[in-house]
Amino acid sequence: MRVCGSLGHAADERVTAMSTLLGDPPTVLDRPTAALRGTATIRWNSPGAEAASWSPTPLPEKLPADARHIAAQHDAFSLVVPDSGDPYLHAGISGAAPVYVDTAGEPTGGAHGTYLCSHVEPLARTRRGPLRPDWDAWAQILAMGGPLEGRTPFAGIRRLPPYARLTATAGGACELSTTGWPWPEVTSSSEASLDTVRDALTASVGALGERARFAPLLSGGWDSRILTTLAARTECAGLTAWTTSSDTGTVLEELVSAQVAGTLGIEHAIVPARRDRFSHDLAYFTEAVEHQTSFHVWLVPLATALAGNGATVLDGLGGGVFLGGAFPDSGGDGPVLDRRFSRMAKYLDAVGDVLHPNVAGQVAERTRASFDTVAEPLADHPYGNTFTAYLTRTLPGISLSPFGLLSRGNPVATPFLDDSVVRAALAIPHAEHAEGSLYAPLLRPLAPELAELPTAAEIPQARRHHRRRVASPEAAERFRELLSREPVRGLLAPGFAAASTETWRRMLDRTNQQHLIRSLATMSLWFQRYEDLLGDVPPDELREPVT
Amino acid sequence: MTMQLWLRPAHHYTRLRIGALGPVPGPAGELVDRDLLAEDGQRGYEASDPGVDLVLVPGAGDGGPARLSGAVLDALIRCERYTVPTVLVAAGHADLDTPVAAVCRDIAGTDAEVLGDARRRFGSDRVHHLPEPAGRRVPGGSATSVAGQGRARHRRRYLPLLKALARGVGLFTPRSPLTSLRTRLGLSGRMRHRCGTAR
CATH class of the missing domain: 3.60.20.10 (Aminohydrolase, N-terminal nucleophile (Ntn) domain)
Structure with missing residues (x-):
């Protein structure tokens, strides 16, 4: 579009x-x-x-x-x-x-x-x-x-x-x-029924199925399982569910999604990422999302495999937030805004490893100021944690995977964000959403066997032992090369640019450090793309000490 | 890394416990202790620890599994749950294209061209060349025919291959030449056999 x-x-x-x-x-x-x-x-x-x-x-x-x-x-x-x-x-x-x-x-x-x-x-x-x-x-x-x-x-x-x-x-x-x-105005009621959510989802996917052919994304989690089940009920023959590795060191996502596809009797395609395409995929992603996030680089192989096939991609955006009880408030004595900020800005925990101390201070201060503007009016809202997560993470970052990356090559639908689905989900009291407890009862009437099948996250695993592409030697070298360019180099912690490849790989193997490195690489690629418009822009503002 | 590893006592490698998903052709097949697909009653998430250090997965071109379904899927979930490395033994380019290949941890083989293709796709650190065994091969040799000649003796002939597998999947971590020498001379207390504990 x-x-x-x-x-x-x-x-x-x-x-x-x-x-x-x-x-x-x-x-x-x-x-x-x-x-x-x-x-x-x-x-x-x-x-x-x-x-x-x-x-x-x-x-x-x-x-x-x-x-x-x-x-x-x-x-x-x-x-x-x-x-x-x-x-x-x-x-x-x-x-x-x-x-x-x-x-x-x-x-x-x-x-x-x-x-x-x-x-x-x-x-x-x-x-x-x-x-x-x-x-x-x-x-x-x-x-x-x-x-x-x-x-x-x-x-x-x-x-x-x-x-x-x-x-x-x-x-x-x-x-x-x-x-x-209207969504923050929805009031919950003890009489609200999960049937309403299921009916709304079924109607949403059904109506879409009358004018589109589906390509459901299928991971090892609940949201995609529900959407794929509904797609299979709508589209009688020829449906293929699509999976790729989320590059987190486990293949349980692929294995569980194969179980789901097998149970539904639909075709299942796994699109593996190629090691020699890492640089390409990073550049492709950052361009598709216009350098605003670095969350889902691993999705590029799937997006490029689907691009141009005409099918409407079904994406589970919003399911975890509005139905699954994701991002609950943590316990603790501190102010609720502090706790929500700590959770949503968890990457700040790693700034000392990656960023110059002054930059770390600027990043924290500039983020907190905007976060408070968004989150403060929601502090006492019954679904305050939900809307805070939606407005500070789902929309600014995650949404650009379906509506940036995937929409580059295909129509995209996100039925969990259908107005009737969100309203029905928010009508159910907040506490009933906890820990994804609504998912299995929602799915049971549609696919009883799948309601009992553990998700990838529910299967205990001793250790994630698969080698991650994002922490590979090839990726580490590429990241170092991108982050060593000015003006991004000036934002790094002293000595980080010159650290060994093994050090970079260790950093890339940790969630928070990896996020910061990916984001800085995104910035570097942005400066490269718009060099003709921006000229020489030193990041002096970000290097000033916070007073 | 090679300098650090070559001093490790050979019997560490000969103790590797190797499983498979179906018959594995070639010399690697002679090292297989157990076929996980032949074990009944190991379905679902209650399945027990396979009790092996790594699992060889024959390529689809050699009659190995291509699709993620049935007993193959159960066995792979079992391996993943207990963090058992799976190694695809690839003989042809098409072996690298299957859904099963997409979920294996590492790739091994003997064909230089196929391994080159695999390195581009999966990365050099995940692809391992399997050397030929030393000496004369036992015709029709397999895990069951090993009983007569002694497991360790039989396996010594396959030492390079065992080393390639063990080091490839990271079962033996590097240590300093001095530590290795102390171990060989019996100066470091008990020798550490890391099979089965490195996971």
């Missing part, structure tokens, strides 16, 4: 330039106050308005003539141009699929407008005026795995939050409204 456009009195030239960078998708809307070009878009009209909607998930041919309904029912974006009134852009309800806007660039040809795009790069490359790194975003990519509050690596280019509405006013300004997101 490739989309670009503008709101308000914008310059056509910039939209044309962005469109060229996206491969010249067709024009969908062309009005004085709004323009849209893109693929996978659906035009619709309501009395007194002209509009178009889009989503990385296949949409039905007919949509309800209301942007809010489209956002809720199909998690799609809509650009609406009323005959009288201000044009606006409405975001999908989950916020998982990104749309980026640039509201801070210098006027192009005297035109004040807001430019929007499904990708960051066209906005960056067509911007007039200065372009500089958003060092807060980079601090958060290092500490949490993704930039918070809608930041991107470029200052001034922002990702729209869930259910946001961007309106171009008559005066030329653009107003962003983020109120009215």
